[in-house]
Amino acid sequence: MAIAFTIAKKSKKSRARMGVISTPHGDVETPALVTVATQAAVKALTNDQAAAAGSKLLIANTLHLHLKPGGTIVKNAGGLQEFMAWNGPMMTDSGGFQVFSLGFGRDFGMGKILKEKSKAKIGARAKPKLLTIGEDGVLFTSYLDGKKIFMGPKDSIRIQEAIGADIIFAFDECTSPIADRAYTIAAMERTHRWAKVCLDAQRTKQALFGIVQGGKFLDLRRQSAKIIGAMPFAGFGIGGEFGADKRTMSVMIRAVVNELPDEKPRHLLGIGHPEDIRRIIKEGIDTFDCTVPTHYARHGTAFTSRGRIEIGKAGYYKDRKPLDPACECPVCTEHSRAYLCHLFRAKEMTAGTLLTMHNLHFFNGLVVQVRNEIRRGKV
RNA sequence: GUGACCAUGGUGCAACGGUUAGCACAGCGGGUUGUGGUCCCGUUAAUGAGGGUUCGAUUCCCUCUGGUCACC
Numbered sequence A: 001m002a003i004a005f006t007i008a009k010k011s012k013k014s015r016a017r018m019g020v021i022s023t024p025h026g027d028v029e030t031p032a033l034v035t036v037a038t039q040a041a042v043k044a045l046t047n048d049q050a051a052a053a054g055s056k057l058l059i060a061n062t063l064h065l066h067l068k069p070g071g072t073i074v075k076n077a078g079g080l081q082e083f084m085a086w087n088g089p090m091m092t093d094s095g096g097f098q099v100f101s102l103g104f105g106r107d108f109g110m111g112k113i114l115k116e117k118s119k120a121k122i123g124a125r126a127k128p129k130l131l132t133i134g135e136d137g138v139l140f141t142s143y144l145d146g147k148k149i150f151m152g153p154k155d156s157i158r159i160q161e162a163i164g165a166d167i168i169f170a171f172d173e174c175t176s177p178i179a180d181r182a183y184t185i186a187a188m189e190r191t192h193r194w195a196k197v198c199l200d201a202q203r204t205k206q207a208l209f210g211i212v213q214g215g216k217f218l219d220l221r222r223q224s225a226k227i228i229g230a231m232p233f234a235g236f237g238i239g240g241e242f243g244a245d246k247r248t249m250s251v252m253i254r255a256v257v258n259e260l261p262d263e264k265p266r267h268l269l270g271i272g273h274p275e276d277i278r279r280i281i282k283e284g285i286d287t288f289d290c291t292v293p294t295h296y297a298r299h300g301t302a303f304t305s306r307g308r309i310e311i312g313k314a315g316y317y318k319d320r321k322p323l324d325p326a327c328e329c330p331v332c333t334e335h336s337r338a339y340l341c342h343l344f345r346a347k348e349m350t351a352g353t354l355l356t357m358h359n360l361h362f363f364n365g366l367v368v369q370v371r372n373e374i375r376r377g378k379v
Numbered sequence B: 001g002u003g004a005c006c007a008u009g010g011u012g013c014a015a016c017g018g019u020u021a022g023c024a025c026a027g028c029g030g031g032u033u034g035u036g037g038u039c040c041c042g043u044u045a046a047u048g049a050g051g052g053u054u055c056g057a058u059u060c061c062c063u064c065u066g067g068u069c070a071c072c
Helices: A047-052 A062-067 A071-076 A080-084 A096-101 A104-108 A153-163 A181-201 A218-229 A246-259 A274-282 A292-298 A314-318 A330-334 A337-345 A349-375
Strands: A004-010 A017-023 A026-030 A032-036 A058-061 A090-093 A131-134 A137-141 A148-151 A167-169 A207-212 A235-238 A266-268 A287-290 A301-304 A307-310
Touching: A017 A349, A026 A032, A032 A292, A032 A349, A047 A349, A058 A062, A062 A071, A062 A090, A062 A148, A062 A153, A071 A080, A071 A153, A080 A090, A096 A104, A148 A153, A153 A167, A153 A181, A181 A207, A181 A218, A207 A218, A218 A235, A218 A246, A246 A274, A274 A349, A292 A301, A292 A349, A301 A349, A314 A337, A330 A349, A337 A349
Parallel strands: A032 A058, A032 A287, A058 A090, A090 A167, A167 A207, A207 A235, A235 A266, A266 A287
Antiparallel strands: A004 A017, A017 A026, A131 A137, A137 A148, A301 A307
């Protein structure tokens, strides 16, 4: 394996642990937030800005980079890190989430976490329009030019090998939150078969993580974790949805973590609102990625120690305080809410940049705080 | 001074002699958890003033007020 995972301390109060993931591109202290850089860029930021905000480990996306510019371009540029000049560790997500997000997600305007009000309209047997899922993989319709793109587990691994991140993920099917038990079982079992194909296909020394599925069904989650956890992966991702509320999420993660080998890193895919961070770390999650700090920033939401701020509200025109008086990030030390409000309403790109810098600083700070609490035996 | 054209939410436009006057932006509220890079949903808000024709006028006519353009 090209990465090593060292656990420095296990909590006595929870399943939390702290440690270090060592990669050819440097070390990452865990627990860690993985900053999303889908298209080989943290949207709105330069690499230096992302690093200054405390981001150590980035995750790019295989399907997106495959569509543009293509794995070969990245490979010929010297690999992902060389290509984007990021001097640190990186992951690539396999494209499995896009089976959902470009399918059901797009067709029904749905996130992977189901909100009560969207439930009614969608038939349980509805099929996404832009893709077809088969035993060997998924036929995507490119959102860029309408071309049909086939991607199966072997293709995803080939592409991730070309892209060359330190940690790569098995190709899975992220099911929609409305999927019924029968469909979830079929998709889960297919994901398990694909996991085996990914392991067999791999030719590089990159760390390959398997992905646990099983949707909102606790027994399926256990089953999936047991099967995937027994495979010789370097680490594990936990994907899909986790039920209706935060407590259910904890229960599901706990059930999965209990089945996974203790000595290998566990990555929670796509979860991480501020209020989730301590909760998921306590269940034994080592790394997690989330678009919330960056995505919300570009839509005008700043996260602060005192809650969310919608910086576009006209009232902030007159507010000369920083976003978060308790924050020491460059945005909070230099800029007022009034200025940020103006930038956002004037649609200046800088608004997205500054809010992203702040949000990442805030989220990374929360993780550091929890890490320190583990160190001091408080979590 | 004369003539033409115009006057519709905060702004820019649309509509028709007939029940709830449409759209965009702005405003306000909400959403956005393995990112399709400024998005999605909801909501507030208007026929310049006065008279006339008509069953009924934002629409047609007159006057006034205000504006734009042209001419003297």
